[in-house]
Amino acid sequence: MSMNLLLAGFGGQGILFTGKVVAYAGMLDGKEVSWLPSYGPEMRGGTANCSVCVSGSPIGSPLVTAPDVLVAMNLPSLEKFEDTVVSGGMIIVDSSIVEAKIKRKDVKAIYLPATRLASDNGLKGMANMVIAGRLYKETKFCSENAFNEGIRKSIPARKQELLDNNMAAVKIGMKSGA
């Protein structure tokens, strides 16, 4: 399968990291991947976003302008990108931060209180990985092995002690929406 993913939220929510996990997992699954962050004024205090492409064929533009999947971790991101999602696509919002509802009727709308789920389980600051778990459950964009390995590879060697918490957050996301 191929997936054009757009992740967006506030700087510091782990948007770029989550994108890196997806890209690494796709790569380890033998797929073509690209990861492109927004850079410039918007990342200095405003919204950050990140385009990730996972595909069976070489990736042309790494800039995702019509995402199959949008992850919105704040309201400005949902407002800015909701209309760009392809028809039949998916929007995942962190519903503990975004109170607004998704207006589009032609996409799969997923409301996941990721920030609350993370902090309820002693995993404060790992809402992004809760979302990553749900994203994986919904899309199965790679093998489960590759996904787990992608998480491990995305965490720098000196921070490997964070792996267990990241995996715990992912599991919460995978169990959500049952």
Place this chain on the structure above:
Amino acid sequence: MSEKVLMKGNEALAEAAIAAGCRHFFGYPITPQTEVAAHMSKRMPKIGGVYLQAESEVAAINMVLGASAAGVRAMTSSSSPGVSLKAEGLSYLAGSDLPAVIVNVQRAGPGLGGIQPSQADYWQATRAPGHGDFKMLVFAPSTVQEMVDLGAIAFDLGDKERMPAMILSDGLLGQMMEPVVMGSEEKKVQEKPWAVSGHKNKREHNVINSLYIDPPNMEAILKARYERYAEIQENEQRCEEYLTDDADIILVAYGASARISRSAVDAARKENIKAGLIRPITLWPYPDKAILSKIGTTKVFLCVEMSTGQMVDDVKLIVNGKRDVRFYGRTGGVVPTPAEVLNEIKKIKGGI
């Protein structure tokens, strides 16, 4: 390092330079190339190299000149406004027959312009990087892997030909991450008997200079240099062709625009439009042979650039009126989408 890893284009370029034996980097920060310098600042102290943040771009390029004159592989990187500041040093490098690798991670211009991706420095890179009669090798990677591959070639060819080499990247290629495999062995840097390095009076001392007061003497030196340029033009041009054999419409695009154009070609083929792509990998020497060989078989060329139209001049010069040469571009930091380029292909298809 032969493992496949995800790396930013900017970091890959820095790592490629290190793998090519570069141990001298002089730079000055500017978005969107900062990761090149940041990566060098982390790595160089660990491997016995020099990382120096100069007081300005002008200082950095002149430090490169000094290091290169001493016979070591030296590099600097910047983005468009910073490269303009390096113009003087580039001219002096060329006038002194010195190799060096200069990275331009292009952003929108003129002036301070913007920080988003652009290809509006094509003319600067290929026509007039500085004053005087000279050329510079110009490489245009379009993937992160190619940053690594061309980074090595830029050092090798620059040393062989004793001339500066530019890697013409852009904000999109510099900032994106892609899988990359680094070369496994360190390159052996070639001997430079012309270098002004210490020799304990064992030979005549070498002179590195770009000042020639006697006009006929200087003319002879320039003519000899241009004969070398002609050989490079003949032997070192590189490009990639994609589905060009039966193409009625051949897109010509480099770097980030080539990626987008390739997607547009694939989309066009799905709609039974015979489109193809010539992707120049060297911008100087320009791959004129590939263009020339398709004049007889294609109906039209379409240049796609992130500028108001610069490389299209080279294509027109080569095609010389024998075929229609069209242009499509976005500029100011706007990246064209494959759909836009496909739309352009369809418009042309309607008219041929």
